[in-house]
Amino acid sequence: MRSLMRAVRRLAYWLRFRSEQADLRDELAFHRDELARDLERRGLSPDAAHAAARRELGNETYMREEARGVWLSTGLDAALQDLRYAWRSLRRAPAFTAVVVFTLALGIGANVAIFTVVHHLLIAPLPYPNGNRIVQLNVAFAANPDVPLGVGTNALTQWEPRLHTLEDFASVSESVYHFDAGAPQDSIRGATVSPGFAALLQVRPALGRTFTRDDARTGAAPVMILGHDLWQSRYNGSHDVLGKVVGVNGVRRVVVGVAPEHMSIPTIDGDEPEIMVPMNADSIGGDLFARLRPGITAAAAQRELQSIVHQSSNATDFGKKSSDTALVARVLRAQDQLDVNETRAIEILLVATGGLLLIACANIANLLLMRAWNRQRELVIRRALGASRLRLARHALAESVMLGPAGGALGLIIAWRGLRAIIALRPAALSDLDNVHIDPAVLLWATAIALASGLLFGIAPALLSGAQSIGDALRAGVRTAVGEGNAAARRLRAGMIVAEVALSVVFLVAAGLLVRSFVTLERTSLGYDRTGLVAVKFQIARRPAPADRDAIEQTLMQVVARVAGAGRAALGGFPGGLLQTTVRPGPYAVQGPHGVQTVDLPFCETPFVGRDYFHVIGLPLLEGRGFDTTQHAGPSHELVVNQALARRLWPNGDALGAKLRVGDGARATWLTVVGIAGDLRLPGSTFGGDLFKLQMYRPANEAGEMVSSVVLRVREGTSTAALQATLERAARDAGVGATVQSVDAAESTFDRRVLARPRFALVLFGLFAAIALAVSAVGLYAIVAYAVTQRTREIGVRVALGAAPSAVARLVLGASARLVALGGGIGLFAAYGASRALMSFLGGVKPGDPVAFGGAMALLGVVALVASVVPMRRALGVDPVGALRAD
Amino acid sequence: MPRPTGQSELLPGTLDLLILRALRAEPMHGYGIAQRLRDVSKDVLQVGESSLYPALQRLLLDGYVRAEWGTSDNNRRARYYTLTAAGRKQLVAEQAEFERMIGAIHAVLRLA
Numbered sequence A: 001m002r003s004l005m006r007a008v009r010r011l012a013y014w015l016r017f018r019s020e021q022a023d024l025r026d027e028l029a030f031h032r033d034e035l036a037r038d039l040e041r042r043g044l045s046p047d048a049a050h051a052a053a054r055r056e057l058g059n060e061t062y063m064r065e066e067a068r069g070v071w072l073s074t075g076l077d078a079a080l081q082d083l084r085y086a087w088r089s090l091r092r093a094p095a096f097t098a099v100v101v102f103t104l105a106l107g108i109g110a111n112v113a114i115f116t117v118v119h120h121l122l123i124a125p126l127p128y129p130n131g132n133r134i135v136q137l138n139v140a141f142a143a144n145p146d147v148p149l150g151v152g153t154n155a156l157t158q159w160e161p162r163l164h165t166l167e168d169f170a171s172v173s174e175s176v177y178h179f180d181a182g183a184p185q186d187s188i189r190g191a192t193v194s195p196g197f198a199a200l201l202q203v204r205p206a207l208g209r210t211f212t213r214d215d216a217r218t219g220a221a222p223v224m225i226l227g228h229d230l231w232q233s234r235y236n237g238s239h240d241v242l243g244k245v246v247g248v249n250g251v252r253r254v255v256v257g258v259a260p261e262h263m264s265i266p267t268i269d270g271d272e273p274e275i276m277v278p279m280n281a282d283s284i285g286g287d288l289f290a291r292l293r294p295g296i297t298a299a300a301a302q303r304e305l306q307s308i309v310h311q312s313s314n315a316t317d318f319g320k321k322s323s324d325t326a327l328v329a330r331v332l333r334a335q336d337q338l339d340v341n342e343t344r345a346i347e348i349l350l351v352a353t354g355g356l357l358l359i360a361c362a363n364i365a366n367l368l369l370m371r372a373w374n375r376q377r378e379l380v381i382r383r384a385l386g387a388s389r390l391r392l393a394r395h396a397l398a399e400s401v402m403l404g405p406a407g408g409a410l411g412l413i414i415a416w417r418g419l420r421a422i423i424a425l426r427p428a429a430l431s432d433l434d435n436v437h438i439d440p441a442v443l444l445w446a447t448a449i450a451l452a453s454g455l456l457f458g459i460a461p462a463l464l465s466g467a468q469s470i471g472d473a474l475r476a477g478v479r480t481a482v483g484e485g486n487a488a489a490r491r492l493r494a495g496m497i498v499a500e501v502a503l504s505v506v507f508l509v510a511a512g513l514l515v516r517s518f519v520t521l522e523r524t525s526l527g528y529d530r531t532g533l534v535a536v537k538f539q540i541a542r543r544p545a546p547a548d549r550d551a552i553e554q555t556l557m558q559v560v561a562r563v564a565g566a567g568r569a570a571l572g573g574f575p576g577g578l579l580q581t582t583v584r585p586g587p588y589a590v591q592g593p594h595g596v597q598t599v600d601l602p603f604c605e606t607p608f609v610g611r612d613y614f615h616v617i618g619l620p621l622l623e624g625r626g627f628d629t630t631q632h633a634g635p636s637h638e639l640v641v642n643q644a645l646a647r648r649l650w651p652n653g654d655a656l657g658a659k660l661r662v663g664d665g666a667r668a669t670w671l672t673v674v675g676i677a678g679d680l681r682l683p684g685s686t687f688g689g690d691l692f693k694l695q696m697y698r699p700a701n702e703a704g705e706m707v708s709s710v711v712l713r714v715r716e717g718t719s720t721a722a723l724q725a726t727l728e729r730a731a732r733d734a735g736v737g738a739t740v741q742s743v744d745a746a747e748s749t750f751d752r753r754v755l756a757r758p759r760f761a762l763v764l765f766g767l768f769a770a771i772a773l774a775v776s777a778v779g780l781y782a783i784v785a786y787a788v789t790q791r792t793r794e795i796g797v798r799v800a801l802g803a804a805p806s807a808v809a810r811l812v813l814g815a816s817a818r819l820v821a822l823g824g825g826i827g828l829f830a831a832y833g834a835s836r837a838l839m840s841f842l843g844g845v846k847p848g849d850p851v852a853f854g855g856a857m858a859l860l861g862v863v864a865l866v867a868s869v870v871p872m873r874r875a876l877g878v879d880p881v882g883a884l885r886a887d
Numbered sequence B: 001m002p003r004p005t006g007q008s009e010l011l012p013g014t015l016d017l018l019i020l021r022a023l024r025a026e027p028m029h030g031y032g033i034a035q036r037l038r039d040v041s042k043d044v045l046q047v048g049e050s051s052l053y054p055a056l057q058r059l060l061l062d063g064y065v066r067a068e069w070g071t072s073d074n075n076r077r078a079r080y081y082t083l084t085a086a087g088r089k090q091l092v093a094e095q096a097e098f099e100r101m102i103g104a105i106h107a108v109l110r111l112a
Helices: A001-017 A015-042 A047-055 A060-070 A075-092 A094-123 A152-161 A197-200 A226-236 A299-313 A340-374 A376-384 A391-423 A428-433 A440-463 A469-475 A487-523 A546-564 A615-616 A642-651 A722-732 A746-790 A792-799 A805-837 A850-876 A880-885 B013-022 B029-040 B049-062 B086-111
Strands: A134-140 A168-178 A188-195 A224-227 A245-248 A251-258 A273-279 A287-291 A329-332 A533-540 A569-571 A587-592 A595-599 A620-623 A637-644 A659-661 A669-676 A694-699 A709-713 A738-745 B063-071 B076-081
Touching: A001 A015, A001 B049, A015 A047, A015 A060, A015 B049, A015 B076, A047 A615, A060 A569, A060 B049, A075 A094, A075 A391, A094 A340, A094 A391, A094 A440, A094 A746, A152 A168, A152 A287, A168 A197, A168 A273, A168 A299, A188 A428, A188 B049, A197 A287, A224 A226, A245 A376, A287 A299, A299 A329, A340 A391, A340 A487, A340 A746, A376 A391, A391 A440, A391 A746, A391 B013, A487 A746, A487 A805, A487 A850, A533 A546, A533 A722, A546 A569, A546 A615, A546 A722, A546 A738, A569 A615, A615 A709, A637 A642, A642 A669, A669 A694, A722 A738, A738 A746, A746 A792, A746 A850, A792 A805, A792 A880, A805 A850, B013 B049, B013 B086, B029 B049, B029 B076, B049 B063, B049 B086
Parallel strands: A188 A273, A224 A251, A637 A669
Antiparallel strands: A134 A287, A134 A329, A168 A188, A168 A245, A168 A287, A224 A273, A245 A251, A533 A709, A533 A738, A569 A709, A587 A595, A587 A659, A620 A669, A637 A694, A659 A669, B063 B076
């Protein structure tokens, strides 16, 4: 209590420092004047009295300092002194300080950046009440569990009453809408949502109401809810917006509510929808969400869903039951936006960053130790002059305590920049990362790391700095006094280097494999020529009558052809599911040796394409021809199959001219194979690997619905934005009520869909490899430099006895070479294991890829050599006379 | 510094006690304290200003005295020190301790 009061008074004194100083000065002046007055009274002349008073009072400055000194806490004073001393000695060694601060900054920066991403992706719940209990329900084919199937609205109605682990079910599907609220008309992002959506998110509308079950009935009056952004930008946040009638995809809808701010959809693409319309039984359905009841885990809900799916997997929803079509259920927390493999990769990174920081600290401890050894003469002399061991230890600690926060501050800058880079490179699937920022929790984490690491790597040198008795130290000769170190310490240091090298190798190999895989992927041919290939998707305001369909298709085709040039455009989209895909469930049948025989083709893609399609996309026709719709007024019942489908249905090689039956009963149609197209190659697991390796192409005019996509080939480097503008003008002029919904270049789509994720992984791991390598280089340098310092005398003797420079170099490099070889060996084994964990990121590269492993080792060798050469040069420069004379 | 004869260095640690004792009757300024100690001790105890003011600061820090600006006899602004309750308690304790110590020293001087 008393010491607390003293502390408070002390603090008050320093806060009022100026006025306290003035008080003391005035007080002393008063004292002097009174003294002079007394002396005067005793008969001295005024001048003499003042002079005498000043003399008697003595050195006033000294007195003031004494008085001020009373208020100084001795502990604080000494600590300040330690820090000042540490600051001075660090400034005298700028290279050392820079290396330490930078090493630490890399470690901390990497940690903060990765932790931020992990926090956002894996830990932070969705920004809704009980957001961490919102789950997404999925089913997938057991054969291909990574690719979820769409869940229809009937799944919602069937599952909801039977799933007791979940509540507040809602389905949502995002799409682009044609929004017509007077000129200008435009396309906006919106969502079709089931009425339970607001209940799921537990949000209230900013204005008006949410959807009710009545809104979702077939034939109900069409209504809509405006997104908050659109309400603000288009209607200036006016309350009059309720009751307004707006055209959405040609349907007049009444605005009944406005969504609250930041109401994003808890799927992968977390954007705020601009409008929402109710989902009814006719809707295709979308992503199905629900909330876990309190205390229920996602796993328990998944077991329940699995049992239901198992019972009903012969239901018509998902096609016929067969071994191919066995279903697995998935219940995943909506906040976990990564699949299992990605989560594992991120976790590997998180553990690795922790390890990296530990190693960086160990490294810095090593550097500080080395520094302590280099200063042992100074330390011994200071102890001999009376500095206590505690004081010396505190000096050593003060240095590291200063270095910690410095590294932390720089680390934060690195983390911030790194985070920008990570966000810039993130795959589209992680677009939610846009909102990532370094939050207080992470700042706290960084501060803790900085301080803890400061203490951690400060302890060893602090203990060392007073380890021996002065007598021993002086007797042994100062140069060898402090630090031969014992065998255990030497082994520890060596062990650290081996671990660092091993870690670097693991990351180098991982980065190397990812680079190899990336290059392979990038060069992958899709089976068609994607350079300069563009797909345009049109949107028609009203569903055209069947009779007008062909005419509109042809008009759109001509619009594009005018822009692209004759023979360079065709109806149809990118095949292979690059953007989207069309799958027609059969039933299919072929003419077999024993009559008509049905065939099961659950994953066969069925694009409807126009004339010149194969020519335009550059997909080779191996046999036969493509479609020529101009020769037939009506349906030609022609078919082009890819090679894989041809082999599967007609293994004898007589596919051309063979017939395939589509549909059954009255709607059965026999199609004739007129051409065999090359197979598509779909890299990696992006589209579920082999999912769409079968294709049957059919003429656009037999699709039974509008084919609203056109592919065209443009010169390389043509801007899609410019192309879109041109096409929009042309489409308006054509006057069939069509607008351009999207223009996608195959190259950039491929980049986004196929390359973005591997590139992301590649950059993360590559960055890590670079950091780990830099850290081990520093560690290696420290240990070799230390060895040289330790053996200066020995080297001097050797040189004096006639050792050649090469022998000296061998001596120095030998030690580091052994450590690097050992670490490298261990690293190779570890890397082989780790690369298996990375398998899901690697396309076309085996985990044991010799190029990646060889490259990693070569790079490590070069860096190790560079790190050793600097101290080696010092060893070669040892002057034998000086070395022998020292001490 | 050579000192005139008849003046004594204080025993270490006694200055605080003397200041507290001098302040027991009434608040005083620094010069007044020095004068009082010299007068009462018949010029034996010459408290050097260089130890008086740091001692006063120490007492302020310990909370045994309080300082306020007031007006001196000759109408000048002077800083007056007042004994606090804690200071009173401390005075009693220190005085007892001092007397015990003096008694002990006397005993040693007489008998040893």
